[in-house]
Amino acid sequence: MKNFLLFKICLVVGLFFPLAIVAQGTITGTITEAGSNAPLPGANVIVKGTTNGAISDFDGNFSINVSAFPVTVVVSSVGYNTKEVSVASAKNLKITLQEGVSLDEVVLIGSRNKSRTAIDTPVPVDVINMSEIATSGPQTTITEILNYVAPSFTSTTQTVSDGTDHVDPASLRGLGPDQVLVLINGKRRHKSSLVNVNGTVGTGTVGTDMNSIPTASIQRIEVLRDGAAAQYGSDAIAGVINLVLKKATNELTLNVNSGANMSKHSNQYNEGGTDGEKFQIDANYGVGLGDNGGYINFTGSLSTRGATNRSDEMGQPIYTMFDVATRTLGYDNAFAMDPSDLASYVAGLDPTLQAVYDNGVVAGDSFYDIISSDSATFVGDTSNSSPISDYELAQRGLTRDDFRMKVGQSKLRSGQFMMNMEIPLDDNGSAIYSFGGMSFRDGLAAGFYRRPAYTDGRGNTEALPDGFLPHIASRVIDRSLAAGIKGKIGDWDVDFSNTYGVNSFDFTIKNTVNATLGASSPREFEAGGFAFAQNTTNFDLSNFYEDTFEGLNVAFGAEYRIENYQLVAGEESSYAKYDVNGEVVNNYTNSDEIVTSYFGSDVPGGAQVFPGYRPENEVDQNRNSFAAYVDLEADLTEAFLLSAALRYENFNDFGETFNWKLSGRYKLSENSAIRGAVSTGFRAPDLHQIYFNATATQFVGGVPIEQGTFANNSRLADLLSIPELEEETSFNLSLGFTAKIPDAGLKITVDGYMVNVDDRVGITRSYSPSTTEQQAIFDAAAAGSAKFFTNGFDTESKGLDLVLDHKTSIGTNGTLTNILSGTFSKTEVKNVKSILGTEILDETLKGYIEDAMPRTKLNLTNNYATGDWNFMLRNVYFGAVNDPDFRGSATPVTYSEKIITDLSLTYSFSDNLKLTAGANNLLDVYPDEVPFEGSQYGDQFIFSRRTSQFGFNGRYVFGRLTFTLK
Template identity: 35%
Template sequence: MKTKLITTAIASALALPTAVAWAQDSGESVDVAAERIQVIGSRLSVRTATEGSAPVDIITGEDLIAAGFTETAKALQYAVPSFNFPSSSITDGSDAVRPASLRGLSPDHTLVLINGKRRHASALVHLNGTTGRGSSNVDLNAIPISAIKRIEVLRDGAAAQYGSDAIAGVINIVLKDNSEGGDLSFSAGQTYEGDGEQFKLHGSVGFNLNDRGAFVIAAEYHDKARTNRAGLDPRQQYPLIDGQPDPREQTFNRKSHHVGDAEFENIAIFFNTDYQLDNGSLYAFGGFSERRTKSGAFYRRAIDDRNLIEVYPDGFLPLLSPDTNDISLAAGYRFTVSEWDADLSVIYGESEFNYRLENSLNASLGPSTPTEFDAGTLVHDELNVTFEVSRLIPFYNYSDLAVAFGVSYRENGYQVKAGEPASYENGGFDNRPAGSQGFTGFRPDSEVNESRDNTGLYVELENMLTENFQWGAALRYEDYSDFGSNTSWKLSGRYEFSPNLAIRGATNTGFRAPSVQQLYFTNISTLFVNRDGELVPEQSGTFNNISSVARELEIGNLRPEESQSYSFGVVWNGDNGLSLTVDAYQIEIDDRIILSSSLIPSDSPAVADALAAAGADNARFFINAVDTTTRGLDIVVAQRFDLGAYGSLRAQAAYGYNETKVDAVNLPSILDGLDDKLFDNVERTRMTRSVPRNSATLSMTHSYEKWTNHVAFSYFGDYILENNAGVRTKFSGKWIADVSTRYQFTDNLAFKFGVQNLFDTYPDEQLPQNQFNGIFIYPNTNAPFGFNGGYYYGEITYRF
């Protein structure tokens, strides 16, 4: 019985880009118009989004629910053009926790906060061909959409303000805090093809705490069936009978592979509370989510040496069925000391990724092999303790200087737990491949239980020097137990020429500490490789930074990635409701960490010696190797129209451009000459061209009496993928159309019907040589808008 499911914050719906831009540029979304709010990027000042010195998108909770998407990250993708959330299939654990990124950078270059507090990252390391290979990211889909009041996306470097990881920007999820009322929604839908059926039930309710605070609890349940766009497998499936094809070849279901979205079941519960005291307030938030995902590996034919016909006479499709669990709890106390506002908080978070295999086998164990396996578990936990004080101090020309300084302590732990013996052991049967098919289990010598800690000190200043000029400065020092210290800074400013026109800009240095996943992840497995017609076992895998292979190759300890960023923008707010923002940026990153390609003894004598010392036949590892420069431009224009007797119309157009170039590849001297091996063209293309450089949205929302109609067009530009044979494939840009209509039956009850990808648009088909016998018709990794085609849904909502 499935019980699981995370909370995918089904984030159902994505903020209509329209509302996003409106909130960002005119400050008049549902949330922003009603009150001047503190926005990410300006933690000391109470201001609307456009009054800051950096671009901020605000997506309200209402908009997230309204757009009909079932994943928080996908909702953000359609709301913020510079945010990428590509689809992938047959990529092991990445089918369950997909990578997401901002401004074309790595997934781990974006910091995620909840209520302004750091959120822990997933335990999973992306290893198999996806964007951000070698990285780990926060699982946004572990946060229920029903718990979200709004999402703020700061598109600017902010490591000096918020610490490691904030090179591309910051995503801050603000939880609901209503003291009364609630909502309950049920939705269901499926693709035009008739698969991918899903339904979700989600809601929230707020309670008044003696007029001194609020307690909000939100929950979601989401069940989704798989989609499958695989082609038919034309290959021979069965051994010959007396030299003739087996008759079963004629009846075999040749759509045997699964190339599409994984099926999953999510369940999640979150809470948010605060309580006012005589001299301050107590607050807490957190939650639990669990997801069970099922996705296919490559089909093992009956004739395959990895199959046992005694177990699977017709072959089998191994199913990777991981359990993904997230828990988090934050508690804090805000109080006043003299004229200083203080905030003491403690946050703990943990991500657990348990690899499970179903419909599999270990061929080396013979016909008595199990068919289900526990292949091991990854665990990442994080503890944050922060104390901050802030106040306003009289300054030049009767203005106030906002001052804040604080100290933070963070501890990260990482564990790799071995799977059950049957998932990795070699039983010796008939010289068959060892380990569970679909994913070989973690062996005992891959087990890790390590941790590291760091302490940070920071100060921030912000001031309206004149009525027209605002400036800010931040400085942060952090000391890590494993690689030393780092100091980062930020300067920002905004000048208002008139009530309509302003310019803004910022420059900053940033850093991203190597994650504990990159420091300690290891997976060593025995693979059987065809050598001159004979299957021979090889010790292969990913070796961490403290391994003997890394020491022998003199790789040295992983160092932090360091960045230098510049941004400049123009803001226009017209008297007629028209708003326009244009922001350009450049981000230079040195010593980016990559996961290398596999090295073998023939690559060099040094590699041969290192592998021999480790008892391995090939190896890959994490290494600081690449310097890059990313340049981009974000444009958002929005307009509200009063149509009189015909209601009102909100319209928005948004455009994002980013381009990443590799400036240098820097390797240890012992690895000179292996640049093309460690960072080959496949990885270079993945880093620079696997996500669209151009993206855009055009959306309109019309409200008339009890009807609300929404139309959106989203553009995903061209992108390039490259295979190991050096074949580069360029996939052209595509427009996606989404429509929905909502009718308010009563003050409490509403119904909505919508269609995503109205015109059933698919990516370009792959070149024939990349289709694996015609099975992979569409790119199974890095597809910006997926390859499911059209989807229609209905939703009913009750508010109380």
């Protein structure tokens, strides 16, 4: 009986199996977008392993004839995760795609044509899938991620640069941080309140603080690599970065990330062999609203980052003969001694010091030279075997290592929140939407060590006989909220929105003193800060005419923007200079009451390392602008696409500007095309650049003199005939080629570009009067030396961007994705203007622009997924850079190219739990070291503080746990 049943089963299978093999039919279906359930046109549908496929129409529908079942259908679209569906017989499918794309995919975020797809775009856009990177990548902040995955983007953490330690300057295509526009969900993002004036890449610019946005809230990042000022307005000279927020619902995702630097330099100075410890926890959750695909998505993030230190031991003079006497006789007794008596006293303490004294007299040095120097011959000796310092260090039980600076990433603690919401109002796409968030960051960075050997009293040896290392603490608070309504009026898509954002940056100076207050000085000061607010209202309309040409998209709209910039003074003791009676010095009526050092120089006032902003520096300024644009995009034929944009913008503080853009794409074949664009652009000078000022009073010969950065509208700027700031203007030209080879799984894009920027806004070198006529001008403004912001030079940037993407199957279930991308660029400074007969840019300032960032950058990423395992290997080639500090010298310094390797392994325990482990800079590669010869830092900086291709923290090892609950 059992054998007969088995026989019948085999007979049925034998009869129907051949029929299954030769079964034919048609697969039809509709593709929609997750969340909104809207039809998804232009999606690719292909039978896996064949070239048989179709593209969804405007309503998301498709149809494919299949010669045999079963098959697997692969569905993909720009901006969405690829989906595979097994199909056993002819049927009608309902397929929903989730948002998510990879680096090589390109979209034109400047286009109002909602159906424009991948390789057909006339200009290039890198699109980064954040959900994938958040799982496998070592980097955790937006600027870190972009620096390693988008070759045309450059950003590194700065060190010993005041506020810039806490906001990373970022560059696109080698231009300035203020020449790239940042959007969130297509809406303009406000800038940071900090202007970078402290000697790093991006000096004189105001960037957007992208690190105030939690990475866990972002679905993807679109980087438009082309000028787009005619479409978006000010700042979009180099391109546009658009952050697209998540809108997933009914899904909770938790990321727990921890890691630390484990490198040869962290082992050198830190117990346990690690530093820069990081811990971050992210949570993302969304819920559906209504029955039409509405949603609200929340993200929260908490993180801490430890400081790193890559300094060397102190190589400069630490103590003077005065410090030796102070230790043995007391501060007051030493201060009361005649210089010759003090020198004789110290010389008698030790035969070594007697030799220093004798050698100094023989050399003809003055008593001042002998007393203040750390050698027998001159003050500036940087030898590590100086007799006075060596003697005093031994007496105090200290070493030079106790006077090390903190050169590395700052300490950071942050909390971030982001929300994204949309509520449909009907079945026709009408909806109200909103997004926004808050972030709070506390940072702590260090300045230069205040050694007792400072002869102007900055070391305040009375209260701190061994000097001190001052710290600059920052508090950055960022808030934003956008709200809008979109829908249809007839056939027109309408979008009306308002976006508000404010960024504040406050300084607290710690472990420092106001030296004019002596031993009674506070050790902590509120030094003031900045705030910048921006409100942007947009009204946009667009319509797609399917029957005009092969499709015509018409869009137009208007924008109104209000901005406010504030500079707030610090507490009095943070900026004031006090006399011996503890009164604020406002004039020099009684020079006997001025606090002086033992060596006779005036002791500077204010908090050491960062004097606070004064009431005279305070600013509260507004401006407004309005704009109107029109954008046309037409498929004139199936092969030829042409788009044009015109924009008029008017600012109340400098006037009006008119810009245009033309771009096109011509298909050479079904799988290849050429594309190009030509445009004009502009960037309005930031309010920060117009009104920022930071001056301090120095007394020269008993006369109070202002020194520092003067506002562009100041009295001194007027006397020197420095014109008011105007907009930068640009001319952009790009030409590219795109191709895909479906049978080989290969996609290629190559784009060349040229960007000429005229009248760039920048900060000048420091000017001091050198003639009687110039002295009269400075005297009229009570100024001694000054910097300004001005439209002072032009730049020409040229380059080539390349992206190759290859995807193939390996083994039964394995998929290997290889992406090679690179940029080759060059920026030249031209037509530099002059003030007082001297060019406004010195060689260092030119260096920041021309060659302090890598001109060449290559990225090769290999990602292999099989079963529950995912392996990511990434190698990034950072080209050589030149040190601005040595530019123009007899011995210029170049730091050679390096390759940084990232590796991570991810294992999925289940659909809900993943564990990732890996490393950034796996091979512990460092930049070339600063040559000691000629270094102004006394061997404290092992690596340059002016430029860095990829930072100098060394190897970073991390682990990440990802939990998903659906």
